Amino acid sequence: MTTNSPAYGALQPDSQTLPHKPWVIASLASSLAIVVGSLGPWATIFAFTKNGMEGDGAVTIFLGGLAALISFAVLLRNGRPMVGDRFVNPVIALVVVVVAFYDVGNIGSVESDFMGTTISPSVGWGLWLMLVGALVLLVSSILVAVKAKALR
Secondary structure: OOOOOOOOOOOOOHHHOOOOHHHHHHHHHHHHHHHHHHHOEEEEEOOEEEEHHHOOHHHHHHHHHHHHHHHHHHHHOOOOOOOOHHHHHHHHHHHHHHHHHHHHHHHHOOOEEEOOEEEOOEEOHHHHHHHHHHHHHHHHHHHHHHHHHHHO
């Protein structure tokens, strides 16, 4: 008995793209946001900034790059994940979310007295971008994992 479906892993025409492919693209974009946010400033005070690479950013840039590679591999397979790679990105996203929330809380809790005025650093755009990217990666990668399992 023959079927008209393509072999597993074979590229399908555009008319037969999988319904969760937009979520794979969102996973790829949010992974790149994690990488860019890891390179950006995480804390600013007056004219001084502290970049993410001076702290946890080395870990998050590695995890964001790994998530981007996995998302790109799934995208090359037309949205069809392999056996284990659909579970890696949600775990990576969860780790990056925890790191980002920890660092946002840590930066917000630092205060100092300067010339009789209490000052504190503000969270930089890099940390906010990394946090948003990690949250989007968490949601989109869970949707990819659930929808891909339904298609198996």
